Every structure is written in C-alpha cells, then in structure tokens.
Amino acid sequence: MPNRVAIVGIGQTYHTTRRPDVNQPEMVAEAVRAALADAQLSIKDIEAVFSANMETFEGIFLPDHGMAAEIGAFNKPGFKVNTGGTTGGSAVVEGFYMVSSGLYDVAMVVGFEKQDCGDTTAAISAAATPMWGKGAATGAIGEFAKQALSYMETSGATEEHAAMVRLKADRNACRNPYAHLKLGLKSVDEVLQSPYLVWPLRILDFCPQSCGACVLILASENKAKKITKKPVWIADVEVVHQEPFRAGVFGDPTGKETYTQHVACERLYKRNGITNPRRDIDTAEIYEPSNWEEMNLYEHFHFCEKGEGWKLIEKGITEIEGEFPVNCSGGVLATNPIGATPIIRVAEAALQIRGDAGEHQATRDIKTALASALGGPNWTILTLLKRSL
Amino acid sequence: MSTVTEKLEGMDVWIYHGQIYIPNRYSAGAVGSRFLIEIRDKKRIMGTRCPTCNRVYVPARSICKDCFGQLDELVEVSDKGTVLTYTVCNQPNPVQPVETPLVYGIVQLDGADTGFVHMLGEVDPEQLRIGMRVQAVFKEEREASILAIKYFKPLA
Numbered sequence: 001m002p003n004r005v006a007i008v009g010i011g012q013t014y015h016t017t018r019r020p021d022v023n024q025p026e027m028v029a030e031a032v033r034a035a036l037a038d039a040q041l042s043i044k045d046i047e048a049v050f051s052a053n054m055e056t057f058e059g060i061f062l063p064d065h066g067m068a069a070e071i072g073a074f075n076k077p078g079f080k081v082n083t084g085g086t087t088g089g090s091a092v093v094e095g096f097y098m099v100s101s102g103l104y105d106v107a108m109v110v111g112f113e114k115q116d117c118g119d120t121t122a123a124i125s126a127a128a129t130p131m132w133g134k135g136a137a138t139g140a141i142g143e144f145a146k147q148a149l150s151y152m153e154t155s156g157a158t159e160e161h162a163a164m165v166r167l168k169a170d171r172n173a174c175r176n177p178y179a180h181l182k183l184g185l186k187s188v189d190e191v192l193q194s195p196y197l198v199w200p201l202r203i204l205d206f207c208p209q210s211c212g213a214c215v216l217i218l219a220s221e222n223k224a225k226k227i228t229k230k231p232v233w234i235a236d237v238e239v240v241h242q243e244p245f246r247a248g249v250f251g252d253p254t255g256k257e258t259y260t261q262h263v264a265c266e267r268l269y270k271r272n273g274i275t276n277p278r279r280d281i282d283t284a285e286i287y288e289p290s291n292w293e294e295m296n297l298y299e300h301f302h303f304c305e306k307g308e309g310w311k312l313i314e315k316g317i318t319e320i321e322g323e324f325p326v327n328c329s330g331g332v333l334a335t336n337p338i339g340a341t342p343i344i345r346v347a348e349a350a351l352q353i354r355g356d357a358g359e360h361q362a363t364r365d366i367k368t369a370l371a372s373a374l375g376g377p378n379w380t381i382l383t384l385l386k387r388s389l
Numbered sequence: 390m391s392t393v394t395e396k397l398e399g400m401d402v403w404i405y406h407g408q409i410y411i412p413n414r415y416s417a418g419a420v421g422s423r424f425l426i427e428i429r430d431k432k433r434i435m436g437t438r439c440p441t442c443n444r445v446y447v448p449a450r451s452i453c454k455d456c457f458g459q460l461d462e463l464v465e466v467s468d469k470g471t472v473l474t475y476t477v478c479n480q481p482n483p484v485q486p487v488e489t490p491l492v493y494g495i496v497q498l499d500g501a502d503t504g505f506v507h508m509l510g511e512v513d514p515e516q517l518r519i520g521m522r523v524q525a526v527f528k529e530e531r532e533a534s535i536l537a538i539k540y541f542k543p544l545a
Contacts, residue, residue, distance in 0.1 A: 023418035029452050043457035059413025069454035118413045130405040 006231030009039025009217030025070035085375025088342035163191035173330025261300035342373030510540030
C-alpha cells in the first residue's frame, strides 16, 4: 500500500507573452517562492525537486543545468523530465511516485516555459523524427487542425460551438489573476471574425504561447497534516503512452485506433469506483490546446456520450456556474507555458478543492477533481484529486 | 528537408543527413544585464553578494544556491585572480571563440567565492600551473558579452 500524498503548496507566476525583465531561472524562482509562501515552508524543507521543461524549445540543451539555485535543487536529488506536452504531468507523477514510495516526505514539482526565448513550432518540426515526422511535421497547429476537421465531420459540431468554448475560456480567464489571454470577448461572432491559422482552426480556436512557471509542493500524509489545514490528496494517477503519426493521434478518421484517453480513463475510473464521471467527479481541468479538442475530450473522458461534447457547451453544463464546470481557470486556451501547463491543471484543480480559487471558484462545492495532460508523443496523464480520502 | 541522402556501401540501408536550425533569444535579466554592461562600458567585473551567506557570486546571479535569498547587491570584484584549473584544447571547432590552441581556465577572482570560466592568454601552455595569478585583459572594442574580456593573462 503506497503512502498517501497531498499537495501542500501551490505557486505560479503570472503568465504572459514576454518576460524580458527576467531570465529563465529568475522567472522560475518566482513560482518556487510563491509555492513556498503558500505552504509556509523554507527551501530547506524541500527534500527533492522534479522539474519539467521542453528542452530545445528555448534553444537550450539542459536548461535546468543553469538553474539549480533558482529551483532550490542545489545538492538535492531529483531530475528533469521531458515527455512532450505531458511534461508537467510527468513531473507531477514523478513527485507522486517518490513521495508515495516513502523515499521523500516533501518534494517539489517545478514546470516552466519561457516562450519569448524560442520558436516552439520550429523546434517541434526541425527536431522531428526523420523517418515519418520531419518531412511532414506541422507542429501543433496542423495536428489540431486535422483534429478539428475530423471532430466537425463526425460529431456534427459547428464553428459556432468552437467559438462558444473560447467564450467560456475567456470569461473564466478574465476572472483568473494568473491567466495570460484575457480578451473580454462578448459574442460568438467576435470569435468567428478571427482569421484561420489552418482551416478550420482559427487563431481564437487555439492556445497562446506563454511565459510562466508553476510549482507544487507534495508531502506525505504525516507531514501534510502538519504543514497545512487544507491538504489536497492525490487519490490516483494514470499514464498511458502511444506514439504520434498514427491515425488516432487526436482524432481518428478510421475509427480503428484506441485512444490513450480511453485507456487512461478505463483504468483510473475502475480503480476509483467512478462509474458516472459527471456525477462522481465535481470538476475537471483538462489540457485542451484548441476549442475543438475541448469538446472532443469531453467525449473521450466520458463526460458525455460519443458525438455529444458540443452539447455540453451548448447547454452551459461546463460553465463555471454549471453542473459540471470544466477549466474554471480559463484553461490552456488562455494560458500555455508548455512545461508548466499540466502542472497548472493540477494546481488549479487543487485550488478548486481548497476553495481558494477566488474569483474563478466554481459555484458548486468541489470535493473531487480530475486534471489531464495531453502531449506530442500521444500520451495521456490523469491526476485525480480529493479533499478527503 | 528530410530525405535519405546516403546509401551504405554493401548494405541495403539508407541514411538521413540533416542540420537542425532553431532560432532563439535569451533575456539576460536585470542582474545579468548589469554584469554585461559593466564589463562593456567600465571594464568592471561585478558579482552579487548574498546578505545572509556573505557569498559573492561571479558572474552576478540573482539567487543564492544555499539560502535561496534574492541577491540584489552588486559588488565589484578584482580583475585579478587565481587559476583553479585549466585545460588546453588543440582540436578546432566552429563554436570556439578563438583559434587553437585554446586555453580554458577557471579563475577565482579576488573578492569572489565562485570560479569564473574564461580563457587564459599570453601564456605558454607549458608554463601553466594551478594557483598561478592572472589578470583580466579587456578587448579594445567591447560588446555586451562575456567575451568583452579577451582573456586572463599571467601576472608578472
């Protein structure tokens, strides 16, 4: 029986397009300080540090070798992970494994991206696998344009539905002091005026490139109860690997591929007695790089029947005041510092459980929350959080 | 682009060749920027002092590795120091800043608690030794770069 693990500290920077005032390590340190302050701990209390960043995206090999001081890792154990879009989720899982194993009582998970330093799409495309990736690599935009097209075709969703997803994200982001894009959008028509990046994916259908960092402090049960009155328990995690450049990456026109989300949900839900996710879970913070993918993920995570993701948006079920709020933070659509993005999902889900989300706190009481991560190698990571175990 | 360009002799196997181009930029940050401008404009080498540990970091950085303190106090250190270790590189490579033989050294400047990685010059590699005293030689034309310092030369 593994040890119980709780989130006892949460910190993030504000997220924005450019941070020329700080270098990468200095920006990350801001989030570390915020998490330590939240937990009322000093850096000396942190036993191990697990970091997450997309190396090469900022043109630096091993970005962590210049920031041991700034992430409080000097002379401490831990390592950096890079698993594509899921990177931050992998770091959370690593931290969870390490504390649940009993190796450490207090561990810190640090994720960041400073996208004003690099060219993400250039890195994805230039360093793609030569055999079938490099010649046809389109970066994330092309991938999610394909997904949008297949979702539109198979589900009957319209561009208006995608626009409604952005409106929800924007309303929530405008209430979140840390969110990046806060556009103050008022109408579906406003979203539909945004130009196409790659048809049918509009600029406002897609996530931004953000600079920012997010940090979680994890603790074992005994420590957690001493550190905070409001521990958020990591009830379970699930990790599923596949590979890209197959039919079923983010949308499968052949209908023959197994989705990583389905495999992940099946295992996680079964272990935790979740038979009706919308009843058994109170909110979700999902990794939705595009408006279209959010509706698709509703279906993959069994929040609704196949082909009905757009109906949840249409009926307002996933609004912050709704029956099943999704991405009260504004989500990835508003904020995407890649290495930090999945950590923000877990952090925001934990804030909802603590009741500390402030202006973007869901209307309904949140006792159980699901956070997801999605990434380039076609991986899915799920983290299930609870107020009490 | 990504096409196979080489067939291995005697084998039915093809090989990809390529070069990766990734544009990037990097903010030096407030403390790092001061460090660069001081060596460019005033030929002064700056560190930051940790008020808690009293440790002086050169080049200047903004966070202490030991106590996690915020380091805002810039202090000038000497342009003279002691060689902690060195190596002589004879293999040329396009990324090297000068022609070979290239002598890399780690120098602890007087007043600093850290080693400073740079080049050693005006020195016969045979004469190099750990513990030798050296002094910074600045370029005449200086950019805001660590290479505004040309190298460290032995003190007479």
